[in-house]
Amino acid sequence: MPPLTHLILYCRAGFENECAAEIADVAAAMGVFGFCKAKPDSGYVQFVPHEPQQARALSGIPVDRLVFARQAVCVSEFLTQLPVHDRLQALLPAIERMGQRYADLRLETADTNDAKALNTFCRKFAGPLRHALEKKSIAVSNHADPAEAPNLHLFFLSSSAVHIGWSDPASASPWVMGIPRLKFPSGAPSRSTLKLEEAFFCFFSEAQRTAKLRAGMSAVDLGAAPGGWTWQLVKRGMHVTAVDNGPMDATLMASGLVEHLRVDGFRYRPAKTVDWLVCDIVEQPARIAALVGRWLAQNDCRNAIFNLKLPMKKRYEAVQQCGDIIQATLTGSAMAERPRFKQLYHDREEVTGYLSV
Ligand SMILES: C[S@@+](CC[C@H](N)C(=O)[O-])C[C@H]1O[C@@H](n2cnc3c(N)ncnc32)[C@H](O)[C@@H]1O
Known part of the structure; x- marks a missing residue:
């Protein structure tokens, strides 16, 4: 693998401190110590290990196990002052120095309004760069095994400053900029629907999605109205009990797969174990955690x-x-695994959790 001087972690703008605290903790647990550079609202964090040789282990951190990072890139070089008229002349030797072949090329920026202006530059520059790399047979080669070869990342701060690095497809996010490109499904009653759809992509492989989300399964949706999450479950042929005082979408109700109960989500319990609990109630996080822990501990749901x-x-x-709250609730039950959390692209001031028995 190429040399590694620091990590760049992409995150939601405004969550740099959380992303920095998390990577420092995760790295320390692996015996790698360093410091973070995190500018407010920049949409990324730089983690610089004190001992670059130790940093190698960081390339294996599975991004889907980090809550606040969308992507983690192992950076070999940071170039500033790329010559405006011939950026390739500075970039190609740096990429060559990394001494590797790549499965894919990613030209990326932070996910911020300021960085949006750079997207046009990235799009225009991608063609000539790809062509130059293929001509030199050093990168983005069709011969490289895409499952084995790393991806090459160019993370642009401006059209003349770039972090050049790589990610291991086994641990990195498969999405460009770590952002899944999901289309809003016509017919879904609310934009929230994309959160649950993204959660299915984030927490499960394709095989797991097929096994875990099957027609005929039962689900309870707490805080369901107007029905964006219920819609995702109904689309997969599940029977859903939608719990909310608010009105549900009429077309969704006409599917015949939804029972709407206007009761308190904190008091409701199903008559028998359901396959799925989903909950989007806006409440104190500790209260939601206790609720979810209870459902699993009492065997009210499997997932x-x-x-x-x-x-x-x-x-x-x-x-x-x-x-901790969920784990404490489950102590002594058959399963005491920690839930997984992720700040999804479609989440704002929130994170999404997943746990199953
Ligand atoms: C963010 S919205 C849910 C959006 C929904 N997931 C969707 O995709 O359309 C939160 C919902 O929680 C409901 N809610 C708040 N407190 C509740 C409670 N104690 N029991 C049930 N529903 C509650 C609100 O009425 C509101 O409809």
Whole structure:
């Protein structure tokens, strides 16, 4: 693998501190110590290990196990002052120095309004760069085995400053910029529907999606109205009990697969175990964590996906605390695994959790 001087982690703008605290913790647990550079609202974090030789282990951190990072790129070089009229002249030797062949080329930026202007530049520059790399047979080669070869990332801060690095497809996000491109499905009653769809992509492989989301399964949707999450379940042929005082979408109700109950989601319990609990109630995160823990501990559901609306401050700590609450509720039951959490692209001031028995 090429040399590694630091990691760049992409995150939601405004969550740099949480992303930094998390990577510092995860790296320390692996025996790698360093410091973070995190500019507010920049949409990324730089983690610089004190001992670059130790940093190698970081390339194996599975991004889907990090809550706040959408992607983690192992950076070999940071180039500034690329010559405006011939960027390739500076970039190609740096890429060659990494001494590797690549399965894919990613020209990326932070996900911020400021960086949006760079997207046009990236699109225009991708063609000539790809061509130059193929001519030199150093990268983006059809001969490289895409399952084995790393991806080459150029993370542009401006059209003249770029972090050049790579990611291992076995641990990295498969999406460009770590952002799944999901289309809003026509017929879904709310944009929230994309959160649950993204959660299915984020937490499960294709084979797991097929096994876990089957027609005929039963589900309860707490805080269901107007029905964006219920819609995702009904689309997969599931029977859904939608719990909410608010009105459900009429077309969704006409599917015949939804029972709407206007009761309190914190009091409702199903008559028998359901395959799925999903919960999008806007409440204190600790209260939602306790609710989800109870459902699993009491065997009310086999799987749970839920949203935690984060407080204004100490958001990383709040997520940790919710994990502790759920784990404590489950102590002594057959399963005491920690839930997985992810701040999805479609999440705002929130994270999504998943746990199953
Ligand atoms: C963010 S919205 C849910 C959006 C929904 N997931 C969708 O995709 O359309 C939150 C919902 O939680 C409901 N809610 C709030 N407190 C509740 C409670 N104690 N029990 C049940 N529903 C509740 C609200 O009425 C609101 O409709």
